[in-house]
Amino acid sequence: MMKKDIRLKKMEAQILHIFSLKAIEANDERIKMVIFTRISLTPDYKRVKAYFKVLKIEDIDLALKALNNAKGYFKMALKEGNFLRFLPEISFDVDEFDKKWME
Numbered sequence: 001m002m003k004k005d006i007r008l009k010k011m012e013a014q015i016l017h018i019f020s021l022k023a024i025e026a027n028d029e030r031i032k033m034v035i036f037t038r039i040s041l042t043p044d045y046k047r048v049k050a051y052f053k054v055l056k057i058e059d060i061d062l063a064l065k066a067l068n069n070a071k072g073y074f075k076m077a078l079k080e081g082n083f084l085r086f087l088p089e090i091s092f093d094v095d096e097f098d099k100k101w102m103e
Contacts, residue, residue: 012039014083019050022077030066033059037095041088048088050074051095060094067092 016039023034033054040049054063067074071090078087 008041008043011045011083012041014081015039015041015048015050015078018077018081019074022074026070026073028066028070030059030062031070034063034067045084045086046088047091049091049093051093053095064092064094 016036019036019039023031023036026032034052035054036050036052038051040051041047050067052063052067054060074090075087078084
């Protein structure tokens with residue numbers, strides 16, 4: 001494994017930790033019900049895709065809408081972390097493994 005790959009994995013783990021903490025601290029109940037499962041960071045660190053799950057399948061659309069409305073909240077959390085040179089664009093998606101499991 002190359003040094004870059006190790007750094008990328010560490011960055012993804014750090015972002016997952018920050019997003020998970022911020023979801024718990026959120027004022028919006030729709031965000032509090034979200035469980036982040038994994039993070040995908042592009043090699044140029046410009047885009048982050050956060051995969052999540054919720055306990056009830058009927059809450060997926062509500063959670064996704066709330067997360068998309070709270071992108072600035074999560075971006076500020078990354079800025080406070082001071083470990084990224086540039087703030088990446090954030091997108092959210094349902095973890096497909098959990099989506100299949102819930103159906």
